[in-house]
Amino acid sequence: MTDLDTISWRGIHLELLRRINERIWPPGSLIPNEADLAAEFGCARTTVNRAMRELAEAGLVDRKRRAGTRVALHPISRVVIDIPIIRLEVEQRNAEWSYGLLSQDMQPAPARITSRLGLERDTAMLHVTSMHFADNHPLLHEDRWINPAAVPGVEEMDFAAVSANEWLIQNAPYTGGDIAFSALNADSKLAELLEADDGAAVFVVDRITWDGQVPVTAVRLSYAPGYRMNTRV
Amino acid sequence: MTDLDTISWRGIHLELLRRINERIWPPGSLIPNEADLAAEFGCARTTVNRAMRELAEAGLVDRKRRAGTRVALHPISRVVIDIPIIRLEVEQRNAEWSYGLLSQDMQPAPARITSRLGLERDTAMLHVTSMHFADNHPLLHEDRWINPAAVPGVEEMDFAAVSANEWLIQNAPYTGGDIAFSALNADSKLAELLEADDGAAVFVVDRITWDGQVPVTAVRLSYAPGYRMNTRV
DNA sequence: ATCGCTATTATGTATGCACATATTAATCTG
DNA sequence: CAGATTAATATGTGCATACATAATAGCGAT
Incomplete structure (x- = not known):
């Protein structure tokens, strides 16, 4: 006993x-x-x-x-990762978060986006690119496409004042999504934005979300070299 | 109602x-x-x-x-990632898994390992490096340090026949661990092993596990360029 | 007004019971 | 004996009830 x-x-x-x-x-x-x-x-x-x-x-x-x-014969380890709003992630490390909008405009989305989201070729989508900083150092580059049909009112938003990352989480509910983590070499433009060397290894998070059957957004977050995503088992 | x-x-x-x-x-x-x-x-x-x-x-x-x-005011997305044995991950994609041992020997562990594991400086540990292949293409490089005190009999193992990844999961229970995902540029040696270009961006998983208070193993998995870790929300 | 006690409230957990459901073993039937 | 039917079994879920526990509100005394 x-x-x-x-x-x-x-x-x-x-x-x-x-x-x-x-x-x-x-x-x-x-x-x-x-x-x-x-x-x-x-x-x-x-x-x-x-x-x-x-x-x-x-x-x-x-x-x-x-x-x-x-x-279980093959004990898999199941890792749980919490992905918070970027601002909160920075502030939690006692760093000062800041943010800068790079571009925001409606344009026909490239095929690699529309095909992954299951939208018509050349669908007009809102393209928003921006930078997030921690203590004034570049932390990540956000490259986002938003389906205006899924998020009413998004075309009138000004993402200079509030980050798309945060606004969407608060205002565009979703029911599911795909996430992929990978590593890529920074091209010269990205390297400059991240204040890194050309070709530096960049941790990349690609994410698409839908609400029911409707695709909401596709985003690529490219983190400055040295970033680590940590978790426990 | x-x-x-x-x-x-x-x-x-x-x-x-x-x-x-x-x-x-x-x-x-x-x-x-x-x-x-x-x-x-x-x-x-x-x-x-x-x-x-x-x-x-x-x-x-x-x-x-x-x-x-x-x-919740700030709905975090909670991502669950299942990390299986590498062999199973490959076979699940209908690819043929193969494996090659590069080195296996006892040696004083470097400080970056002992300090993270909370072991004495220069503790003798089993160092095992190996390659995993999918359809005969390099998939990842495994660089592992094992605490022999935590895994009785590991010094007599021959990791040419069975991968350390698999053997440990089956034979060395653990109660917890830390995992970190990041991106690194391949040095020339790693690049050669992965059949990639010098400096190619490599997806890296660093993991340490312990059983109760006893550190078991520290491992770095460096994936060949192009690897993506996928999951759903 | 401040401190400390008490009552209240919503969630957290445990129990005994019942029935549902998936799966396997046993049995019947041609 | 093959194939279909039925019984047995372990988990899955639901319910009514009870008590435990954390957090708050309110009250009373100093």
Whole structure:
């Protein structure tokens, strides 16, 4: 019998974690069912279920209805990254955020944008480019295309006063999106904006979002050399 | 009253999502409490709680005990990235995975490793470098330091036969880790290994893991140019 | 007016029960 | 014996209830 000081689902969760980590239940093995565990821990099945569900969401166990619960054979590590508004990310590091609009105009979007968003070729979209600074050093370049059909009133906005990044998050709800992280060499124009050397390696985030079926925006964030996106497991 | 075809927590979850998305409950506003919502939906408070908890975990609402639930003012997007074993990642794309060991030896770890892991200067660690290929094209370079004190038997392993990436995941449990994503210019040696140009922008994953208080491994994965890490929101 | 106690309120968690659902094992039937 | 039907089983979900816990509001005493 196990001494769980607190008989809560958290306690049980930890105990199950321990048994998996210490290979008491090795990868691939079958875990006792919820009813048995509930009996062992002296709690309701609901409580065990809660603990187990947490393990399943973390990818540590696989559950199937009549087959039971097994320790995952290939424990993937599931990394959670929180992407806040850029201003907040900067301010959280106690740096001073500032921002500058580079360009803002309606124009036919290039094919690489329209095709990814599933829009007609040469659809007129709002193109906004800008820079974000942390303590007056260039932090990132934002290159954004906005579907005016999805965001009423966006054509009248002046993104010199408020960043598109922030305004859209507040004013253009979305239901889903794709994100891709990659590395690119800065071309001379980008290098100059980021005050970096030509060809410097730049961390790039490409993101497109939709609201239901309607594409909202496609954006590329190019971070100044040295930027690291951190997280914990 | 709302027509929820299925009175399940998922249905309620969707309905709450809709009200947030459509600004029926604008950012910052207070949401009715669980009991009231349960009455509205004609279900038990438990069920509403389940739906609300999901929203809270996604960062869409903030909940405080006596204060109630508010729609998050700065909706962060919470991205979940699954990092599988490299072999599986390759095979999932229907590519043929192959692997080559470059070096494997015990040596005093450099300060940048020991300091990040909280180990004594010049601690002897197992240094393993290798390459992973997809369809015989270089995919990534793996540069790994392993704490032999944390992984008994690792000194006798031959990582020519099985990749350290895979062996460790199967044999060295961990309880936590740090991950950082960044972009770096390939030096000439790395460029040659990746069959890329000198200075090419390389997507880099730095990861350290520990088991309890004991550091297990520090690894840098440098991906060949063009690699993108994708996910959805 | 300030400090400290108490009541109130909304969420957090646990329980016992019931039924739903996916999956597998066993059994029946031609 | 093959194929279809049925039973058994573990997880998934919902409900009513109860109590725990955090945070606030209000009250009272000094």
